[in-house]
Amino acid sequence: MQLVRDGDPGFNFSIAESTANDGLFEWPIDASVPPNGDYRLYISVSDNPAIFDVSNDTFEITAETNTFYVNVSDDLDLTDNEYTTAAGNDSNSGLSPNSPKASLRAILEQFDLEPGDTILVDTGQYDLAANILITAADAGVRIVGASEPDHQSILNRGNTLNGSYVFELENADDVTFENLAITGGYHGIYAAVGSDSDGVTILRSRLYGNANDEVLFGSGNDRWTVAESEFDGIGNSSGYGIQSQGDRVTLIGNEFTRFSTGARLSTGTGHTVTGNVAHHNSFTGLELSNVDNGTVVSENIVFANSVGISATGTGNNSDVLIENNQAYNNEAGIQGSRVVVRANTSWSNTIYGIIFGNSGGLIEENIVFGNAIGIDVRNGTALGNVAYNNSNVGIVGRAASFLADNRAYGNRVGMSTGLDYRGQIVNNVVYANTDGGVAIGDALSGTLLRNNTIYQPSGYGVRVSGNSSDVRLRNNIIETHSDAAIHVLVDSQNGFGSDYNLIYTPGAGILGRWGDSDYDSRADWFYELGLDAHSLAGESASFAPGFVDVDGADDILGHTVSSQIIDNGDPGFGTTGTWTELTEQGGYEDDLHVVTTTGVESASWTFTDLLPGSTYQLAVTWRTNAAGSFQGTNATAARYRVLDSGTEVHSATYDQRSMPNDFVADGVDWEQLTTVLMVGDTLTVELTESDGRRLVADAVRLVRVDSESGSDDNFHLLAGSPAIDGGDLRDDYTSEVGSNGGRINLGAYGNTAEAAFSVPEVIQVLSPNGLEKFESGQTIDIQWHQHGAFNFPRQEAYALTVAEHGAVGFWQFDESSGATVAADSLGGHDGVYAGSPNLDAVGALEDGLAGAVQLDGVDDRIEVSDDGSLDLTHNVSISLWVNVDQLPTTTVPIVTKDNGVIGATQTYGLWLTNFGALEFRTNDSSSRLLRTGTNSFTAGQWHHVAAVINRDTGQMQIYLDGQLQASGLASTTTDAASHNAPLRIGSSSVSSANPRFAGRLDNLAIFSRPLT
Secondary structure (H helix, E strand, O other): OEEEEOOOOOOEEEOOOOOOOOOOOOOOOOOOOOOEEEEEEEEEEOOEEEEEEEOOOOEEEOOOOOEEEEOOOOOOOHHHOOOOOOOOOOOOOOOOOOOOEOOHHHHHHHOOOOOOOEEEEOOEEEEOOOOEEEEHHHOOOEEEOOOOOOOOEEEEOOOOOOOOEEEEEEOOOOOEEEOOEEEOOOEEEEEOOOOOOOOOEEEOOEEEOOOOOOEEEOOOOOOOEEEOOEEEOOOOOOOEEEEEOOOOOEEEOOEEEOOOEEEEEEOOEOOEEEOOEEEOOOOEEEEEEEEEOOEEEEOOEEEOOOEEEEEEEOOOOOOEEEEOOEEEOOOEEEEEEOEEEEOOEEEOOOOEEEEEOOOOEEEEOOEEEOOOEEEEEEOOEEEOOEEEOOOOEEEEEEOOOEEEOOEEEOOOEEEEEEOOEOOEEEOOEEEOOOOEEEEEEOEOOOOEEEOOEEEEOOOEEEEEEOOOOOOEEEOOEEEEOOOEEEEEOHHHOOOOEEEOOEEEOOOOOEEEEEOOEEEOOHHHHHHHHOOOOOOEEEOOHHHOOOEEEOOOOOOOOOOOOOEEEEOOOOOOEEEEOOOEEEOOOOOHHHOEEEEEOOOOOEEEEEEOOOOOOOEEEEEEEOOOOOOOOOOOOEOOOEEEEEEEOOEEEEEEEEOOOOOOOOEEEOOEEEEEEEEEEOOOOOEEEEEEOOOOOEEEEOEEEEEEOOOOHHHHOEEEEOOOOOOOOOOOOOOOOOOOOOOOOOOOOOOOOOOOOOOOOOOOOEEEEEEOOOOOOOOOOOOOOOEEEEEOOOOOOHHHHHHHHHHHOOEEEEEOOOOOOOOOEEOEOOOOOOEEEEOOOEEEEEOOOOOOOOEEEEEEOOOOEEEEOOOOOOOOOOOEEEEEEEEOOOOOOOOEEEEEEEOOOOOOOEEEEEEEOOOOOEEEEEEOOOEEEEEOOOOOOOOOOOEEEEEEEEOOOOEEEEEEOOEEEEEEEOOOOOOOOOOOOOEEEOOOOOOOOOOOOEEEEEEEEEEOOOOO
């Protein structure tokens, strides 16, 4: 076997002198063979040289390479080529620029490609007769198209039936597609479920015009990266730009437009979706469904979709973060469930800025404005958001949502509730909304409006309606100037309670409206309705909250809209063609321009000196006729184009036969055109029409909508405010740093680090403090609150009272950290701390002087050995203070005495349920369980709990904060069974699941008699 050359008759390179005549020989090409393209193979029989053969055509040997070349076969103009210098031909070697193959498939079929090998596909269109199949044999290959502007390497499948793809991957790891235009298939790039093609990269490519999904890879295909690529569905109403079920997908810097959904990641973990733009998709821009574990969606821009971003986590503590995105001109900007939505800006969406579904999550530190509803959260938390200039409601809470630390201003209504609301609204600033501050509707027991600041120069402060019940208001500042501070409709008066508020109603404001009856006197409000016994209320300046500066340094309260209007005839307005000015038909400033179009007429309005990076809203107006009625001769498709410094960013057509109807301002009707996030500084609106009908050009209105003028409005309290140290004494105040008066401040900053300082030494009369009625000779309790250097510890007074009432045991839980014994200060029944409870927790009474024990709900508990005196089988009373940060997920024991085995009968036991009820249990002649109402026990504050069994009268009772909450029957003939098992605090042996209490306990006292 010899290597010979056409161009050098003297060249003769021996491959083998003698080898078996078996039809096969593997020859590693010797490095000494010079690269040339005119080689032939000469084979002869060694003992009969007359028998020989030579290659029919020449072949090429090149230097060792990892680069392969493809060019279109009919390339007659090589000026747009980037990689090759000749037309492609599959008979070429494909190994050099001057010998390119004509198809990718020829390269893949001929060569065994290795990781890092590159196929360069030059400018042109490659029509494919079959799928390009890439398998494990070619794993790691790079396929790179033309990269210069206006150059495209187009791979066109030419068959959009199911099963036809441009690229099909089977176990093809680490393949890279770069600078390619992929079109004309059912899918552009496809990897079936279980294909196990991992680490695929799509870079700077354009995928468009495929019938279903541009890219589809099922489960088992992980670690795909798609970056800096363009996905255009060209109106594909059912397909996706990308659809994935793999893990750890990365989408960076892509554009998705004109699909049903731009990109959909269904299931999987560890995704990164950053810096993409998704717009004009009929359903969702970016969708992540049932994803988890480290998924981050950040710094994307989504607009003109039905839903901008939709994200669903897999569990209640799902590690999915939606952060720093911009969403505008969608129906809903961001939609989520079981995710964290943080620091996004969502504006000018027709319905929702941000909405959460049934399963909740966290909505935190977002800015929402110019939507119908800023934030709508169900069973989740809205924390630290800013909602302004929303046409309906700033923030809506539904079901068991928690709304805290938000600012809501310049909306129609600041905050509202619905859908069986039963959560808490805490530490919010709500002000300068047009209709009202907080609208409580469809609310149930457990609804609490606490420590909010509500300032309404117009509209109501708080309105309760929608068949709500058991709504409570506490520690709020409410100021109204023209309406009721508190309005409770007839259908929502059941169980309503309000106290410890500061209510200031100057001008035409009134304290309350009960149904249709107005109350402007706290005396009437209290005597007739029993409301606000400890509140401050009135219209004199002494009740003014004393805010620092409600309208800030700019002297603008809340949000203000400043519009710029260019009318026909104003500077910035121009026309082409012959238009007629009319003044008898009305319009903005009573004039307009009309023309019967021939296809060349146009009008334009140009706004200059705008701020790049800011958001502007455009609206247009026209007049049908003088009466504003239907005008059949007007244009049916008046086309408005919007250009940002010459680049079209929006277009829409309107039927000018009917009047605009989105809103009324400046004396005329307007149609909302669009919202623009400016890139340049000039915005132009162009109007055209070409059907020969009458076209009307009137005015265009421009409003900057992202000017948050409320950021400097300051509702902190000045020194001397009556709201300082005015809250319920049972509420925690320890987050108020510095001098805090031992009592929570009223308003949004109560029990926060931003609370106004108290004076160093405080003494306050608690009772009698006004509106009480006493008779001569009557003995009354005089109570006061004191805090500061002269403060007497209330803990000591409490302990004296417990001792005076003959407690059998009294555990104050004020040991220092590291203690192992829970001392009984009265009866000698010392307990043992088990686990590692926190002994430095803040107590219920005068924190800093006596503490509490905090149990973790896992293994923390206290056990007190029984000597018979705690085995109270006849009469018993339990008294203690309880505080939980959140309700438990199952019913948990607080104090139990039983026989110490699973399924035990209980001498007595006090429990807390996951639905906010207290249970008192005993077994005498039967198993007895007394339960308070749902949500009677509220998380987040101290409650005094007392439970009593009186077998002399046959009664069981539960008191909460001194009020009887439940009563039932006990046996008068049979005592509870006697047990010598320990008294357990925070645990029980009743259940094999052994649930345990998580929260703080203080001052547990047990009595052998019924207390009253």
